[in-house]
Amino acid sequence: MAFIIKDKKLIIEEIRYLSLNSRFNELKKYTQHGNTSVYEHCVNVACLSLWICEKTGIKVNKYSLVKGALLHDYFLYDWHVPDKTHMLHGFTHPKVAFKNASQVFKLNDREKDIITKHMFPLTPVPPHFKESWIVTISDKICSVMEILHLKYRLL
16 A cells, blocks of 8 residues: 655655754664564654645644654664563653653654654543644554554655
């Protein structure tokens, strides 16, 4: 299955920027779901989020949507390796990702909300912005597709 994204250049430019200015490429070392790396997962979530906005006509801050989606799992560890610091990974990794991202980048309110609330309802406070809801939904869709090893191409 392939999704055609009109504003693909925005995602490619943001990936380039994050790769040059942070540890973003390290996400390639860590597995997220199935055979998908955390890096691939974050790119997939950004692409699907943008595709949803393009297909539905939902007006969003596309820059914040993409940046937040790419950094939503910027936790920089292998959550599959048993370790007391990430035992409750599903509940705690949004705060870790936010801490890591905010140490490197100036994040606006939308980007902060996307990163910290993308695991709703595991994180009890629901997303506040449209961008956050879209990334939250895209994250769940991509996760299920990765767990079930369903092939799709987003970028």
